[in-house]
Amino acid sequence: MELSPTTLVLLGLLLAAWTGGAVWLVLGAQARSRQARNARSTVRRLTRMIDSSPAVPLLVRADGKIEGPERLAGWLGLARLPSYLSELQGEDCGLSEQALADLRDAVRRTQKTASPFAMVVTPRGSQRNLAIRGHLADPALSANGGAVLWWFDFSESHAELARLREETDNARRDFAALVGLIEAAPMPMWFRSEDMQLRLVNDAYVAAVGANHAGEVIDGQIELIESVDGLTAGQIAGQAHQKDMAIERIVQATVGTQRRALKVSDLPLGQDGVAGYAIDIEEMEEQARAFRAFREAQRSMLDQLSVGVAQFDSEKRLTFANQPFQRIFANSGNLLLDPPDFGRFLDMARDNGRVPEMRDYPAWKRELLEWFAPAGPHEDAWTLSDGTHLRIVAQPMPDGGLVLVAEDRSEQLALSATRDTLLRTRTATFDSLFESLAVFSPDGRMQLWNRRFPQILGLAEDYLDEHPRIEELLDRIGASLARPGQRAAIGEVVRAATLDRTQRGGRVQLADGRTLEFAGVPLPDGNGLLTLLDVTDSKNAEDALRERTVALEEADAVKTRFLANMSYEFRTPLTSIQGFAELLQGGIAGELTDQAQEYVAAILSSVERLGAQIGTVLDLTQSEAGLLPIAAVEVELMPLVTQVVRDREAAIEAKSITLDLRGDRSAGKIHADARQFGRALGNLLDNAIEATPTAGRILVAIVRHRNGVRIVVSDNGPGMGVMERARALDGYAIGTDGKPLPRRGGLGLPLAKQLIEGHGGKLELQSEPGAGTTVTIALP
Missing domain, CATH: 3.30.450.20 (PAS domain)
Known part of the structure; x- marks a missing residue:
């Protein structure tokens, strides 16, 4: 079938239109695809911007349904964003019940009235602070009256705001307090x-x-x-x-x-x-003026004192020194014009010879600088090269300064030495006499006594330490008298010596048969001296000799009087010699030359040796005559021996002798006269020290046996031969030529033997040439 040309044209046109439409559709589809891609990209960008923005939007529809990013769920502590507003509450997350209720009310009010709102919430279990700003949603977002909520996380801003608000409040309060303080x-x-x-x-x-x-x-x-x-x-x-x-x-x-x-x-x-x-500061100024006036008055007063006073400030610089201080340290009058510090002051004093001679002067100077430390006062005694004795007292002050007091005690020490010598001489004289002596004041209180006084009356020495009155003393000894009425005679003698200033005497008989002869002698200081002499032996001897011939009785009386007065006759001139020699040595008769000083020292040394020899001779004579008194009491042996050894410590150290004392308290007690027994032991120890060579050795041992006590004194000296050992324990023997036979050791050993035997003990001497000497004392 053939188509007409018109049909073909129509078909061509139709095909062309169809092709053009197809091309147009293809081009439109491509354009829409590009637009979709651009829209999706824009949506992603906007979504990313919303996710990264400091605010998170939430759309709340009219029915309560919500739309928003999951980021908000993280802020609220929820696992995911719920579908409805009422589901923003959880057990331990989300909003609290009250916060959710307030949010729902605010959203409902905005949906109805279109009024915006703002509020702050804090999710449960979180430190976040969320700000919510809500307003009515645009109809394009929600056509039925929804609401848009913008959530802001302002936790840091809120904390900073709270801190600033607190600081502002504090500043306001501080300012108010400061203003109040200034006003008040x-x-x-x-x-x-x-x-x-x-x-x-x-x-x-x-x-x-x-x-x-x-x-x-x-x-x-x-x-x-x-x-x-x-x-x-x-x-x-x-x-x-x-x-x-x-x-x-x-x-x-x-x-x-x-x-x-x-x-x-x-x-x-x-x-x-x-x-x-x-x-x-008016009061401070007044106090300063008063202080200056007081300081001037004080320093004026210090200038009138006899002791030297100096003040150093906290910088150790001299600020004041009175006139006596400057005289003591031989300073010139312009000392305070250029005040030295403490160290330079010591150097100046050293140049003037007014500080002690020190081997290490810098170290000594540093020690004195420590006086400024607030550790309490310091006291020191300085002996200067010219014989001056200074007493230095350093008192640190609270302000860091120092007050230095210097007192010249040379004259006081000289007087004190003289007084001490006189007292010791008097005490030694009293204690060395055979008579019992006691000195009473005019009110009848006992002042002094010698060792024989409590012994002869049977009194405890600690009782006499109370210085009893004569009436109390007579009451104490009344029971010891054969006729208690005789105590009145003793009291009358004391009264006559102290008040009447007359000398009287008498004799009393004790209940134990002893006869005491007493006398009261007035003393120049107004006190009275009571002397008691135990004349029992002489009285008994006198009674016995009276039955014999008158010649023997007279001879015995002469001997008794000789022995009784020998101590006084020998010691009185000896004491006078010693006293005058000491006065010469002390410069009482003027300054002596060095040679004269040596002579005086030789005299004193000879007097001391002669006194010791006289005492030994008298005691030996009395012991041989049976007249040496021994008042035996219970005595701790170990302390007695220890004291005897310590009394000779200087002599032992002078020869560098090693002395070994063996014994302890187990030695117990002995019945002895502590003085006489100690003297016997001391004589043995003196002979051992004299015989022991330098750096030698002496042994003193005390051993307690069942039948008594044995005391051994041994030395490593040269020893003695047979003849020397035979004569060592005998007194002076006269040879055929009328001269004393030679002997070693003086009369110490014979006297010790007599004293030990007087205590009922026995003394044995063992010695060999080159083997030393050992003396053994056996006591019951």
Whole structure:
């Protein structure tokens, strides 16, 4: 079938139109595809921007359904974002019940009234602070009246805001407290602005200038501080402001109705102005003036003292030295014109010979510098090269200074030495006499006594330490008298010696058969001396000899009187010689030459040796005659022996002797006269020390046996031969030529033997040449 040309044309047109439509559709599809891709890209960008933005949107529809990013679920602590607003609450996450209820009310109100709202919530179990801003949604988002909620996480801003708010509150409170403190301050305080005009004053300032209120002071610019050297208080404050430096000064000002001294301070406060305050120091100034007056009076008084006083300040510099101090240390009168420090003062004193000679002077000087330390007062004794004795007292002061007191005690020490020598001489004289002596004051109280006095009356020595009166003493010894009425005679003798100043005597019989002869002698110092002498033996001997021939009786009486008075006759001139020699040595008759000093020292040494020999001879003579008194009592042996050894410590150390004392308290007690037994043991030890060579050895051993005590004194000296050992324990023997036979050791061993035998003991001597000497004492 053939188509007509018209048909072909139509078909061609139709095909062309179809082809054009197809091309148009293809091109439109491509354009829409590009638009879709662009839209999706835009949506992704917007979604990413929303996810990274500080605010998260949430769409709440009218039915309560919500739409929003999952990021909000993370802020609320939810696993995922729920579908409805009411599901934003969880057990330990999401919003609290109250917060959710407030949010729902606010959303409902916005949906109905289109009014925006804002609120802050904190999710459960979270430290986040979320701000919510809500408004009515655009109809394009929700056509039925939805609401859009914008959530902001402002946790850091909220914390910072809370901190700033707290700081602001604190600053406000501090400012209020500061203002209150300034107002209540007892001292005037003020503030000046940049133009140095008063802008603020406290109540003390108002009262000081006599104004009614602060406004009156500010309006009238009433100044408390007067002009000084042509400068007003404002000008001086301006100088402090320009230099940015505090200015302090002391001025006189009228406070109220009184003229007072004030310490004024101007403190620049940067560009704000200058603050100032004034402290009333009038009382301090008065105290300072009083202190200066007191110090001047004190130093004037110190110049009148006989002791030297110097003051050093905290810098160890001399600030004051009175005239005696300058004389003691031989300083010139211009010492205080150039005050030295403590170290230079010591150097000056050393140059003048007014400090002790020290081997290590720098170390000694450093020790003295420690006196400034607040560790309490220091006291020292300085012996100078010229024989001057100084007592130094260093008192550290609280301010770090030092008060140094120097007292010249040379004369006092000389007098004290003389007095001590006289007292020791008197005591030694009293104790060495055979008579029992006691000194009573005019009121009848016992003052002094010798060792024989309590022994002869059977009194305890500690009782006499109470210094009893004569009446109490007579009551104590009344029972010991054969006739108690005789005690009145003793009291009358004491009364006559002390009050009547007359010498009387008498004799009493004791209940144990002893006879005592007593006498009262007035002394120059107003006291009275009571002497008691045990004349029992002489009386018994006299009674026995009376039955014999008159010649023997007279001879025995002569012998008794000789022995009784030998101590006095020998010791009195010897004591006088010693006393006068000591006075010469002390310079009482003028300064002696060195040779004269040596002679006097030789005299004193000879007197001492002669005194010892006389005492030994007297005791040996009395012992041989049976007249040596031995008052035996119970005595601790070990302490007695130890004391005897210690009394000879100087002699032992002088020869570098090693002394071995063996024994302990187990030695127990013995029945002996402590003085006489100690003397016997001392004589043995003296002979051992004399015989022992330098660096030798001495053994003193005490051994307690069943039948008694044995004391051994052994030395490693040269020893003695047979003949020397035979004569060692005998007294002086006269040879055929009328001269004493030679012997070693003096009379110490014979006297020791007599004393030991007087105690019922036995003394044995063993010695060999080159093997030393051993003396053994056996006591029951």
